[in-house]
Amino acid sequence: MARTYIKDISKSVGSEVTVKGWIDVRRDQGKMVFLDLRDVTGKVQAVVLPNHVEALDVAQKVRPEWIVSVTAQVNKRPERNIKEGVINGDVELEVLTIEVIAEAQDVPFELGSEVNLDTHLDLLPYTLRGEKYKSIFKVQSTILKAFREFLITEGFTEFQAPKLIGEDAEGGANSFDLEYFGHTAHLAQSPQFYKQIMVGVFERVFTTGNVYRAEKHATSRHLNEYTSLDFEMGFIKDHTDIIEMETSLLRYIISALKKECTREFELLNATFPELPENVPVMKLREAQQIIKKEFGEDCSQEPDLEPQHERWLCEYAKKNFNSDFIFITHFPISKRPMYTYEDENDIGYAKGFDLLFRGVEITTGGQRIHNYEKLVKSMENKGLNSNQFRYYLQAFKYGMPPHGGLGLGLERITSKFLGLENIKEATMFPRDINRIDNLLSQ
Amino acid sequence: MARTYIKDISKSVGSEVTVKGWIDVRRDQGKMVFLDLRDVTGKVQAVVLPNHVEALDVAQKVRPEWIVSVTAQVNKRPERNIKEGVINGDVELEVLTIEVIAEAQDVPFELGSEVNLDTHLDLLPYTLRGEKYKSIFKVQSTILKAFREFLITEGFTEFQAPKLIGEDAEGGANSFDLEYFGHTAHLAQSPQFYKQIMVGVFERVFTTGNVYRAEKHATSRHLNEYTSLDFEMGFIKDHTDIIEMETSLLRYIISALKKECTREFELLNATFPELPENVPVMKLREAQQIIKKEFGEDCSQEPDLEPQHERWLCEYAKKNFNSDFIFITHFPISKRPMYTYEDENDIGYAKGFDLLFRGVEITTGGQRIHNYEKLVKSMENKGLNSNQFRYYLQAFKYGMPPHGGLGLGLERITSKFLGLENIKEATMFPRDINRIDNLLSQ
Incomplete structure (x- = not known):
């Protein structure tokens, strides 16, 4: 009999189905055995009654994580046993036969138990x-899919950025080095150079892939390898085109999540991000004035925002604009990479931005220098x-048009959208x- | 005025448009100047007439790869000047104004010139x-998009495989090593282990990303970094489920290419792959008998196919099945990785396959061992x-279900689909x- 996915079981009340999956939980009551079965689509409770002798015999042997193929009758639960709002809360399987597909060893603890992070990581599989x-x-995976879908609709072309690089786009301190046939190569810290080059080919491009930072500290925010979502677009007016494109992109992603992941947000007790029609955008200097006025700290001489400042600005945006997002523009050019475009009307400051979300920066983006001589000069100015x-x-x-773009860390936005620690x-x-x-020290 | 993409110009006959893009070619006839303009969507011819003095002045300065914004009147070409079958072959722009957005230095040769591969690579940007x-x-990019679309429809979940790995899935000879905080790490040669692990989580998974081979020879077939398209699926009957899924996947990709890339195939003089209803599938031993019978070489004692054998088998499949594809199954288990599933009914041979296409292997796939004890034993047998x-x-x-999968090299199928050398x-x-x-020797 063809396999029925667990999510579809309730459509088959009164009929027989074959379910394949893992034993999630087993409760042996001697005369009968209850099994929670799990497949990729969900869970369902199954009962093995005394009259099905052979099935009962197997049910008494199986253990969590064993993989089974079960044929069963789908029954409506009696009114008093219905679990409201739970998938398959109104049906139960009456098991007819069980075939063991694969056995498993004793599990270290029940799936879903609260364990510390190291134990979780040791046992990820x-x-x-x-x-x-x-x-x-x-x-x-839904964020990633929505990122691509939106950009393809907006005329962007996907390309593959190399990760083995000869020279380092973002400076050498945080780079992993490797021996490459008698030369030294690096692992890319971003696809920056390649996406700019590709603007010359396709005007609008995006790329997704692993990037590397040789971070020497293990914190709750940093990773040594992460997935960077990048886009870059030509023929822009200035950095505000990038801000607008990112706002529309985020709106699309959030709407995709609302459509496809409501159950997941509920289960994780997470709140969908608030992205109002007008997301606040302000210069760093204005932001610093707000911090001074609203939170009493004078950071107006600082070239960047400290983590506490980012949290305050997000608090401010939430309170005044009902926005989980706030764009901060015009950081000092001296603190930004050599390809950063200086605002002709605000000398010393960049036509670029950070996007803050629920207390942390999730994007850095902006306009880039497109003039050859200016770019060479900027490199020289940076030594x-x-x-x-x-x-x-x-x-x-x-010949390069005015262009700009941004990068988003997939793991970071996933964790911030979901409120993970x-x-x-x-x-x-x-x-x-x-x-x-494994731990490297083992 | 809003920018009009070049592909849309013919919709505006009789009106004014603003086009932004690169000067592709410039022909100065003294009294007037012809410009071929290029943007991401195509090319169009523009003429600057003597009565537009300012525009003519600029047109005499611009050079190939300069970036311009042009306002122009869209005119229907006189009947005798219409170029049939060429985009914008029936229209011409009469330039009113030209604004230079960015200048360019003298180009090394006209774009599209036949140059040797090293020159092409030196000047990729x-x-x-x-x-x-x-x-x-x-x-x-269309192949990649279709790969993902198809698999998502088939219930696969995308995941991100790490590329920095501690132990090497495929054996150490071809691995790049790097120093990782006092330890040695490797660059992944494939996402094999991780995609198998993820079958335990999502049953059906796919991942796309860079993988690395420390190939010491520079040939027309090998790369040291390439993009691997991988899927893996659980609850399979055997390797034939993987063969079926790949056949449907290829059918979907080819149909996407026919829909979205007909112009590109024409321009590259490429032929769409022939994928008949029934793609030939045969064991290695049968294939070797065919080679003996049809091509006169006895390779029946060999454990694998030589390049010439692959070409012959493709020739055979094309002639007898009008298929550009042929699946060869049941290679000797001794020549396959430790996770390869042995056919219980054909001891010594793998429930796995190579897919040959137009003379070369483009996929290796098959069923994997899912039983813990068997897998440990297989590792030990391989030393x-x-x-x-x-x-x-x-x-x-x-607890792992019966499962299998495959990997495809994106660059390899792109080059074989398009017949690139x-x-x-x-x-x-x-x-x-x-x-x-750059060349490393510089």
Whole structure:
């Protein structure tokens, strides 16, 4: 008999079905056995009654995580046993036969148990099967799908950025180095150079892929390998075009999540982000004045925002604009990368922005320098050797339109959208200074 | 005035438009200047007449790859000047004003010129702008989009596989090593272990991303970094389920290409792949008998196919089944990785396959061992230390369904679909033993 997915069982009340999946929980009451069965689509309770002798015999042997194929009669539950609002809360399987597809060893603890992060990470191939993590990564895959869908609709072309690079776009301190046939190569910290080059080809491009930071500290915010979602677009007026595109992108992603992941948000007790029609946008200097006025701290001489400042600004945006998002523009050019475009009307400051969301920065973006001579000069001003960047510079030598873009960390937005405490919970197989799958010290 | 994309110009005959883009070609006839303008959507011819003095002045200064904003009157071409079958072959722009957005230096050669591969690679930020390469990478992005669309429809969940790994899935000879906080890490050669682990979570998964092979030879087939398209699915009958899924996937991709990339295939003089209703599937031993009978070479004692054998088998499939594809199954288990599933009814041979297409192998796939004890034993038989794989083995310890999957190289199928001579032409920024962007010897 063809397999019925557990989510579809209630359509078959009164009929027989074959369900395949894992034993989630087993309760042996001697004369009969209750089994919670689990497949990718959900769970259902099954009961093995005394009259099905062979099935009962198997049911008494099976253990959590054994994989079985069950044929069963789908019964409506008696009124008093119906669980409202639970998938399959109104049906129950009466098991006719059980076939063991694969056995499992004793599990270390019940799936979904509260365990500390290290235990969770040690046992990921098991713990990822819990409803919490399945929900997190369902949300993550939906964000990624929506990111691509939106940009394709907006005329962007996807491209593959290399991760093995010869020179380092963002400075060398945080780069992983490797031996490459007698030379030193690096792992890319971002696809920045390549996406700019590709603007010369396709005008609007995006790329998604792993990037690397040799972070020497293991915190709840940092990862040594993460998934960067990047886009870059040509023929812009200035950085405000990027802000507008990101706002529309976020609106699309949130609407996709509302459509496809309501159950997951509920299960994780998460709240959909508030993105009002007008998201606040202000210069760093204005933001610093607000911090002074509203929160009493004078940080107006600082070139950047501290984590506490980011939290305050988000509090301010939420209170005054009912927005979980706030764009801060015009950071000092001295603190930004060499490709940053300086505002001609506000010398010393960048036509760029950070996007803050629920207390932390989730995007850095802006307009880039598109003029060859200016870019070379900017490199020199930063003490960089422009010859090292000659490959990248070709794009500008041969005509580049005004352009800009941004990068988003997939794991970071997943964890912030869902209100997770540690970014590692939103990373399928996180790497940090202490761990690649197993602890490195073992 | 809002920008009009070049592909849409013919809808505006009789009106004024603003076009933004690159100067593709400029022909100065003294009294008037002809300009071919290019944007991401196509090309159009523009003429600057003597009566538009200011525009003529600018037109005499601009050079190829300068970026301009042009306002112009869209005119129908006189009957005798219409170019049939060419986009905008029936219209011409009469330029009213030209604004220079960005200048460019003298280009090394006209875009689209035939140059040798090394010159092309040295100048990628420029040469990728040519129609040939734009078409290749448009096709590539369409293949990738169709791959994801199809699998999502089939209930697969996307996940992010890490590329920084502690132990090496496929054996160490071809692995890049890097220093990782006092330990040695490797770059992943495939997402194999992680996609199998994720079958325990989502049953059906796919992932796309860069993988690495420390290939020491620079050939027309090999890359040191490429994009691997992988899927893995649980609750299968055997490897034939994977063959069926791949056939449907390819059918979907080819139909997407026919819908979205007909112009690109024409421009590249490429032929859409022939995928008949019944793609031939045969065991290696049968294939070897065919080679003996049809092509006169006895390779029946060999454990694998040589390149010439692959070409012959494709020739045979094309002639007898009008198929560009042929699946070869049941390679000797001794030549396959430790996770390969042995056919109980054909001991010594794998429930796995290679897919050959137009003379080369484009996929390796099959069923995997899902039983913990069998997998440990298989590792030991291959002389591997199972403790090294203890992280991966947890998935099997805690219950795994019968499963299998496959991997496809995006650059390889792009180049084979399009009949390109060298895989580097289908790789945006190829890395080989001699080159990361620039030649390493420079």
